[in-house]
Amino acid sequence: MRATGGIRRRLFRWLLPPLLGLFAVGVIGDFYAAYKPAEEAYDQGLADNTLALSTCLHQDGQRVVLELNAQAEAILRANQKDRIFYAVFADDGHRIAGDKALPFLPSSDELSFQDASVNGQDVRVAILRHPFEAVGQTVWIEAAETTIKREYLKERLIAVVAGPNLALILATLAIVMIGVRFGLAPLDRLRKTVEARSPRDLSPLPLEGVPDEVKPLIASLNRQFVLLDESVSSRDRFLTDAAHQLKTPLSALQTQLDLALTESDPSVERH
Numbered sequence: 001m002r003a004t005g006g007i008r009r010r011l012f013r014w015l016l017p018p019l020l021g022l023f024a025v026g027v028i029g030d031f032y033a034a035y036k037p038a039e040e041a042y043d044q045g046l047a048d049n050t051l052a053l054s055t056c057l058h059q060d061g062q063r064v065v066l067e068l069n070a071q072a073e074a075i076l077r078a079n080q081k082d083r084i085f086y087a088v089f090a091d092d093g094h095r096i097a098g099d100k101a102l103p104f105l106p107s108s109d110e111l112s113f114q115d116a117s118v119n120g121q122d123v124r125v126a127i128l129r130h131p132f133e134a135v136g137q138t139v140w141i142e143a144a145e146t147t148i149k150r151e152y153l154k155e156r157l158i159a160v161v162a163g164p165n166l167a168l169i170l171a172t173l174a175i176v177m178i179g180v181r182f183g184l185a186p187l188d189r190l191r192k193t194v195e196a197r198s199p200r201d202l203s204p205l206p207l208e209g210v211p212d213e214v215k216p217l218i219a220s221l222n223r224q225f226v227l228l229d230e231s232v233s234s235r236d237r238f239l240t241d242a243a244h245q246l247k248t249p250l251s252a253l254q255t256q257l258d259l260a261l262t263e264s265d266p267s268v269e270r271h
Helices: 007-054 070-077 148-183 185-196 215-262 266-270
Strands: 057-060 063-066 084-089 095-098 111-118 121-132 137-146
Touching: 007 070, 007 084, 007 111, 007 121, 007 137, 007 148, 057 121, 063 095, 070 084, 111 137, 148 185
Parallel strands: none
Antiparallel strands: 057 063, 084 095, 084 137, 111 121, 121 137
16 A cells, blocks of 8 residues: 555645645735735826816817917926826727827727727727817827836735735644644553553553544444453463373373383383
8 A cells, every 4th residue: 555644744735836826816806906006096197187188179260179288298297116108099090199009999888998009018098089070070088108118016025925925824824734743642642551561462542632533543443452361371271281191191101201210121111
């Protein structure tokens, strides 16, 4: 039979995979619970930019124009970590104003958010569908930013949520191992009791203080001790009886030999 190792080692092997699974679930759950509000706040900032741009749209004859002075544009693009992009599109995708690198991303919703790429950089885009009734058309206002602060936030959140979850898993594992150690203490005492017994001691092992799961094993061992004691007793009785049966003829033979040794006549000695 293949060796399976000690109970502690087996428990460790059985508990480690589910605990690691719980660790992964805990990290992922805590991460999204913390990141979702932050992402919504970032998206709301982009949505505010689209609303600010909508107030700068004006009619020029049958055209829609964006009147955004340099100071207002500087304020719009102000960001410590990310680059800001914006663009305004007509229904047919014609760019009215804004950054040429920002793609046209129409949506059926009044306000939506999409992930895109600008000049090889990942960006988050807020798209506002803005009906311009004065000229009878709808324009699309887009505000985008790179994802540097979002990625940085993800890294920080992973580090923050992974630490406590890992500590919790390790503490759980340590508590389980300590509990197993104390739980197996009666077995250690039983082992010491068996080791201290004489090889000829076939008295039953005590059942007091033994876990219920081990009592059937102890009861089976005690039955084996009874059978072994009976077998040893039968052997001893057989040897005693055999020695008694052999003692009388051997004594008579010893007497005859002693008498033969005292005779000097060969014929009497032979007899």
